[in-house]
Amino acid sequence: MIVAFYVAAAVAVVATGLVITRSNPVHALLYLIVSLLAVAVVFFILGAPFVAALEVIVYAGAIMVLFLFVVMMLNLGPAAVAQERAWLAPRVWIGPGLLSLVLAALLVPILFEGTPQSAGTSPVNPKEVGMALFGPYVVAVELAALLLLAAVVGTAHFRRRERVVDAGRGGPSA
Amino acid sequence: MSPIPMEHVLVLAAVLLILGLVCVLVRRNVVFMLIGVEIMLNAAGLAFVAAGSRWGQADGQVMFLFILTMAAAEVAVGLAIILQIYWRHQTLDADAHRSLRG
Numbered sequence: 136m137i138v139a140f141y142v143a144a145a146v147a148v149v150a151t152g153l154v155i156t157r158s159n160p161v162h163a164l165l166y167l168i169v170s171l172l173a174v175a176v177v178f179f180i181l182g183a184p185f186v187a188a189l190e191v192i193v194y195a196g197a198i199m200v201l202f203l204f205v206v207m208m209l210n211l212g213p214a215a216v217a218q219e220r221a222w223l224a225p226r227v228w229i230g231p232g233l234l235s236l237v238l239a240a241l242l243v244p245i246l247f248e249g250t251p252q253s254a255g256t257s258p259v260n261p262k263e264v265g266m267a268l269f270g271p272y273v274v275a276v277e278l279a280a281l282l283l284l285a286a287v288v289g290t291a292h293f294r295r296r297e298r299v300v301d302a303g304r305g306g307p308s309a
Numbered sequence: 310m311s312p313i314p315m316e317h318v319l320v321l322a323a324v325l326l327i328l329g330l331v332c333v334l335v336r337r338n339v340v341f342m343l344i345g346v347e348i349m350l351n352a353a354g355l356a357f358v359a360a361g362s363r364w365g366q367a368d369g370q371v372m373f374l375f376i377l378t379m380a381a382a383e384v385a386v387g388l389a390i391i392l393q394i395y396w397r398h399q400t401l402d403a404d405a406h407r408s409l410r411g
Binding site: 164167174178186202267268282 | 313317318321324325328329331332335336338340341343344345347348351355358359361362365366367368369370371373374375377378379380381382383384385386388389390391392393395401
């Protein structure tokens with residue numbers, strides 16, 4: 136388990152270093168997903184399986200897909216088709232694929248050893264997290280809900296203003 | 310099964326945070342700057358979870374949940390702003406948007 140931690144940590148650092156040096160946003164996002172998966176493995180080894188699952192589902196799943204949608208929306212046009220073809224070249228996905236393979240290899244010993252021990256203590260299971268979340272932290276949960284509502288309203292507002300500006304110009308600008 | 314030293318997890322979190330900070334400071338593409346902010350938030354969450362795991366408390370994971378919520382809200386608003394910037398200026402260069410005349 137100790138070795139698994141250091142391997143996952145190395146994968147996370149290498150993937151993050153590749154994220155900040157890529158010139159193409161889609162390549163960077165592929166490496167960022169690998170980095171988030173590596174951090175999820177670290178969470179699991181630290182005895183936080185609930186947070187590890189959330190990291191994969193929400194961070195590497197939902198938020199990264201949002202990023203990808205916007206990046207894809209930003210370069211529409213005939214040039215995007217050629218770019219799309221270039222993205223399917225093996226050298227694009229071979230790096231993230233190899234790093235993910237390392238993480239998948241880590242999964243095998245974890246599966247056979249069972250639930251890992253955290254740093255000296257027993258793992259904190261989802262039930263305890265839920266009890267804390269809706270016990271002493273219930274006000275913070277309400278505030279988080281308010282924050283998400285504010286984000287929805289803000290995003291809708293930005294979208295609406297763009298249409299008003301375009302109508303004033305007399306045509307879409309993009 | 311020997312425990313993982315707390316310091317090593319914190320060093321990992323610090324390295325990830327510094328990489329995210331470098332990404333924000335060095336890159337001039339707005340999308341990459343937002344990615345750097347995401348990396349930094351993730352590193353902060355890692356430090357929270359490591360601390361919660363060190364003392365066997367659920368509070369660290371609760372804090373990570375709040376960071377996750379905040380990151381999702383921040384990405385939604387940030388990406389909406391990025392789309393606005395691109396539609397108005399046809400570029401994602403942060404240096405090209407120094408004048409916020411509105």
